[in-house]
Amino acid sequence: MEIQEETINGITVLTLDGEVDSSTALSLQEAVEAYINPHCRILMNLAGVGYMSSAGLRVMLVTYRDVIAQEGRIVLLHLSEEIRYVMEATGFLSHFTLADSFDEGIALLENGHGSAH
Amino acid sequence: MVRRIDTYPTHEYEGYKLRPGRTQPFGASVVPGGINFSVFSSHATACTLVLFERDNPEPFVEIPFMDGFRIGNVYAMTIFDLDYENIDYGFRFDGPWDPSQGHVFDPSTVVMDPYARSIGGRDVWAQRVDPHAIYQHRARPVIDDFDWEGDTQLEIPLEDLIIYEMHVRGFTASPTSGVAAPGTFDGLREKIPYLKALGVNCVELMPVFEFDEWEHSRISPETGEILLNYWGYSTVGFFAPKAGYAATGRYDMQMDELKNLIKELHRSGIEVILDVVFNHTAEGNELGPVISFKGIDNKTYYMLTPDGYYYNFSGTGNTLNCNHPVVRNVVLDCLRYWAADYHVDGFRFDLASILGRDQNGAPLSNPPLLEALAHDPILAGCKLIAEAWDAGGLYQVGSFPDYGRFAEWNGRFRDTVRRFIKGDEGMLGDLAQRVQGSPDMYSRRRPTASVNFVTCHDGFTLMDMVSYNSKHNLANGEDNRDGQNDNYSWNCGHEGPTDNQDIHDLRRRQIKNAVTILMISQGVPMLLMGDEYGRTKHGNNNTYCHDSPLTWFDWGALEENDDLFGFFQGVIAFRKAHQVLRRREHFKHRDVVGSGWPDITWHGTQAWYADWSHYSRVLAFMLDGAHARGGLDPDDSIYVAMNAYWEPLTFELPLCPGDGLWHAAIDTYQPPGWDVAPVGEEPPLEDQSSYQVGPRSVVVLVGREEIRR
Incomplete structure (x- = not known):
């Protein structure tokens, strides 16, 4: 699991690469926590994530809760069909705002999307 | 947070770091730094933990519970640095092999934790399995957290409940369902709007505890189809949802998927009752497989004859020894878990009269298990419904030890209404009692002690009740011997399908008569899945083994029979409008x-x-x-x-x-x-x-x- 970070127009873009499971979940959580600040805006690019285990979904939800607690916003980009379905069936998806393109993700965050709903 | 001082290993075995574990909770718990395993046996002499990589047929290590790792009869050990998402675990128990005394310990067999909350091995429905694998039903450690977002049990007053008895897989398995994942918890979730449209406010799910659909599988001599254990009245693990019912079961997320279903049903005002089978297990009799209980503590878990054979009050080979104090606690732990961790609203107890028998099978006047369930603080908001009979001849409809808490499936309501509708004489006195909530049977109770039904999974559907005089069960491969013979059904003039319009009309009218009487009767009405469109099982009144269009909800037929559906909607709405x-x-x-x-x-x-x-x-x-x-x-x-x-x-x-x-x-x-x-x-x-x-x-x-x- 590798994570790259860049900042674009004040938005933190985190690009994940690799599988998210119990062996990588904790390090992912710790890495992401560093970018969760008051009113943060995070675009999480999951194009490189082919598999997300139960532990991985939990990291996503904990991240979401932390972001919301800081009145920040988060949008998920390029979620694979399979992960998207798993998240829907297990109830994790309903929390998240999704984007299918980079520009859409930036626009959603700039227009106030990705907060609690 | 300050780190606990018991989160450090004290022992080592073949490179694995250990410490004596915590005895409670039983089962596998993810704890800081590792996993805690706790399991009990009253008669074992030794226990070994067997660890497998996820789905790997061979174990990678076997760690005996060393001296100092046992408290009383409980073996407990914490192992550090295990990746909980990537292991399956089992046990080997050593102890006496003396069947005449009830002991059948065999350390060559790997057995499953009775407290397993997630079980692999059958996690994709009807997928081929290796029958020779040493560990078939594989316990998995889990973290069972869930974001309920404020959801609680609905606690709909019993008198306002309208129950819909359904089979999770059968509801959407048909391609006609059009859902993303047919035959799953998620498929059911997708169809919640349908349940709302029908008007029911409670679903009673046929067994959803882990079972083995391959149990007693065989080829039907009639049709050539593979017959499976489709209904699932044969529990492998009481704490684990049926993984094969989850679209996400192959990812071991069946717990989340079922919880999400329950949360979404609650959001639509629909309660969830589970049909629970505590009277027996999937281990059968002397010839049956050793999965868990037999190999851990046979004499404790099962009712045995003085010679060590299995009592068979369930009709399935064995009988759970549910009034043994240890087993009683297992049942209580289990139901508390489903109520607290899954927000389940109630339970329907299959062959519940067995739960009132003592360790030798004699009926108790004050069964401790039933008393404990009735007064349990965690279960206090749960509906408790008894199928108040068993296969050993104990018939307690109207006399079940209820403690003011247990409602009963009222089999007399079913029989009386069926007989009245088909025109039997001498039914009026009985009918008058049934529509009043059976005060003759429940005089010291309330009308809500009576769960009224005309059809349930056992027996004919409503359409078959008006289309067949007798059962047609040849496809089950038992020469039509299985299934009830007293169906109180009438085919309206022709056995089975017919083009005769008069018969067709009469059948639909009889269906409407039945559901109308059900909905205007005092008590708690229960409908059977599919009766609202006239579902037929072609006269088969015991379809436990058919996973096919014979038993699946046919969404195409629903559209063709929207007149009947509309009528059901109407009478349900009428009941809801009239207190x-x-x-x-x-x-x-x-x-x-x-x-x-x-x-x-x-x-x-x-x-x-x-x-x-x-x-x-x-x-x-x-x-x-x-x-x-x-x-x-x-x-x-x-x-x-x-x-x-x-x-x-x-x-x-x-x-x-x-x-x-x-x-x-x-x-x-x-x-x-x-x-x-x-x-x-x-x-x-x-x-x-x-x-x-x-x-x-x-x-x-x-x-x-x-x-x-």
Whole structure:
């Protein structure tokens, strides 16, 4: 699991690469926590994530809760069909705002999307 | 947070770091730094933990519980640095092999944790398995957190409940369902709008605890199809949801998927009752497989004869020793877990009379297990429903040790209504009791002690009840010996499908009669999945082994039968609109609210005169709406005329209580569109003094005052 970070127009873009499971979940959580600040805006690019285990979904939800607690916003980009379905069936998806393109993700965050709903 | 001082290893075994574990909770728990394993056996002499990589047939390490890792009869060990998402675990137990004394320990067998909350090995429905693998049903450690977002049990009052008995897989397995994941918890979730449209507010799920669909699998001599254990009345693990019912089971997320289903059902105002099978397990008799309980503590978990054989009060080979103090606690832990961690709203206990037998099988007058369940603080908000009989001949409908808590599947309601509808003589006295909530059976209880039903998974569907005189079970491969013989069914003139329009019409009318009587009766009504569109199982009354269109909900047929569906919708809505049909107390048969009318009065073709004679097939009754909810929440008055005679009959109507006029709510003789009126839009009768009730028909009138104003 590798994570790259860049900042674009004040938005933190985190690009994940690799599988998210119990062996990588904790390090992912710790890495992401560093970018969760008051009113943060995070675009999480999951194009490189082919598999997300139960532990991985939990990291996503904990991240979401932390972001919301800081009145920040988060949008998920390029979620694979399979992960998207798993998240829907297990109830994790309903929390998240999704984007299918980079520009859409930036626009959603700039227009106030990705907060609690 | 300060780190606990017991999160450091104290021992090492083959490179694995360990420490003596915590005895509770039982099972596998993810703890700081590792996993805690705890399991008990009263008669074992030693225990070994067997660890596998996820789905790997061979273990990667076996770690004995060393000296100092046992407290009492509990073996407990914490192992550090294990990746909980990537292991399966089992146990080997050593101890005496002496079947005549009830001991069958065999350390060459890997057995499953009875407290396993997630079980692999059958996690994709009906996927081929290796029958020779040493560990078939594989316990997995889990973290069972869930974001409930404020959800709680709904606690709908029992008298307001309308139960829909259903099979998780069968509901959406058919391609006609159109859902993303047919046959799964998620498929059911996708169909919640349908359940809302029908109007039910409770689903009773046939078994969803882990079971083995391959148990007793065979080829049908009749059809050549593979027969599976489709119903699942054969538990492998009591704490684990059936992984093969989850679209995400292959990712071990069946727990989340089922919890999400329950959360979404609750959001739609629909409760969830689980059909739980504590009377026996999937391990069968002496010839059955060793999966868990047999190899851990056979003599504790099972009722055994003095010679060490299995008592068979369940009809399936073994009987769980549920009034043994240790087993009793397992059952209690299990139900508490489902109530607290899954927000389940209630339980229906399969062959519940077994739960009232002692360790030798004798019925107890004060069974400790049932008493414990009835008074348990965590289960206090749960519905408890007993199937109050067993396969050992104990029949307790009306006499089940209920502690004021257990409702019962009222088999007498089913039989009486079926016999009345098909025109049997001498049914009126019995019928009068059934529509009142069976006060003859539950005099010291409330009407809600009676769960009323005409059909359930056992036996004919409603359509088959009016299409077949006898069962047609050859496809089950048991030469038509299996299944009930007393179906009280009538084929309306032809056995099975027919092009005869008269028979077709009569069958639909009989279905409407049945559901109408069910919905206007006091007590708790229960419908069977698919009856609302006339689902047929082609006369098979015991379809436990068929995973096929024979047992699946047919969404195409639903569209073709929207007239029947509309009728069901209508009568359900009618019941929900009228609290006078949903009494909390039995009728008092007198005027206790000063309305001038008793709460219930009996009529016939003559008002105020019911003909109770043997040959009469006619009964009418009137409920004075002023008595609803003890007079505190007045409702419309309701008049019901039931004509099971084959000719139309004119019923003289009693004067509507108060200043009301009679309006036509339901008339099963009328064609679709005219057979049930939307609530509040019932047309007033032109003739307020009589009503012609069609042959084999039921009429419901509602008396409302505002029209005359």
